[in-house]
Amino acid sequence: MKKIKAIEIDVDKCNGCRACEVICSAFHAAPKYSSANPEKSRIRLAFDPLRQMYVPVLAGEYTKFECNGRDTYTIDGKKYDECSFCRSACPSRTLFKDPDSGLPLKCDMCEELPDGEEPLCVQWCLSDALTYVEREEEGEDVQTRKEMEVGLESMVKQHGLKTVMDTLARIKKETTG
Ligand code: SF4
Numbered sequence: 422m423k424k425i426k427a428i429e430i431d432v433d434k435c436n437g438c439r440a441c442e443v444i445c446s447a448f449h450a451a452p453k454y455s456s457a458n459p460e461k462s463r464i465r466l467a468f469d470p471l472r473q474m475y476v477p478v479l480a481g482e483y484t485k486f487e488c489n490g491r492d493t494y495t496i497d498g499k500k501y502d503e504c505s506f507c508r509s510a511c512p513s514r515t516l517f518k519d520p521d522s523g524l525p526l527k528c529d530m531c532e533e534l535p536d537g538e539e540p541l542c543v544q545w546c547l548s549d550a551l552t553y554v555e556r557e558e559e560g561e562d563v564q565t566r567k568e569m570e571v572g573l574e575s576m577v578k579q580h581g582l583k584t585v586m587d588t589l590a591r592i593k594k595e596t597t598g
């Protein structure tokens with residue numbers, strides 16, 4: 422098991438104050454706290470001010486390609502396209518890219534903060550829309566083993582245990598000489 426750091430988002434509690442964008446961009450400015458520019462923040466608000474709908478979105482991984490997604494979301498009767506709540510910096514938009522350098526931005530959970538201190542956007546969110554959590558998750562090795570077990574089980578069902586065992590023995594012989 423490994424420890425995963427995460428931020429839980431309660432959209433219903435977000436009031437659109439954008440304090441999270443301000444503190445995140447200020448913390449990552451060079452020098453630190455020398456400026457605040459929401460476009461450089463690793464958390465951004467997808468918002469619809471008319472309906473008072475605010476969705477904080479944390480910057481995720483950079484992706485080289487557009488996903489060609491065609492999904493739509495309908496919230497309170499209003500349609501949003503698939504990019505509206507996406508976390509990726511991608512070629513099709515400027516979101517989550519540094520406006521000066523063009524480099525992608527990714528939430529780093531404020532990794533330079535002292536141990537035990539909560540991420541800054543969580544600290545600055547006075548509405549409790551952002552909550553810091555740590556949880557235990559299975560490591561990749563456990564997940565890979567489970568996937569292999571599922572694959573082997575299905576092969577045994579399809580070909581029988583003896584055939585699978587004979588094949589594994591042959592592969593072992595071929596690979597180990
Ligand atoms: S600080 Fe909290 S309430 Fe304000 S915009 Fe960010 S998530 Fe929403």
Ligand code: SF4
Binds near residue numbers: 462528531541543
């Ligand atoms: S956890 Fe830190 S780096 Fe990530 S969005 Fe919040 S303030 Fe920015």
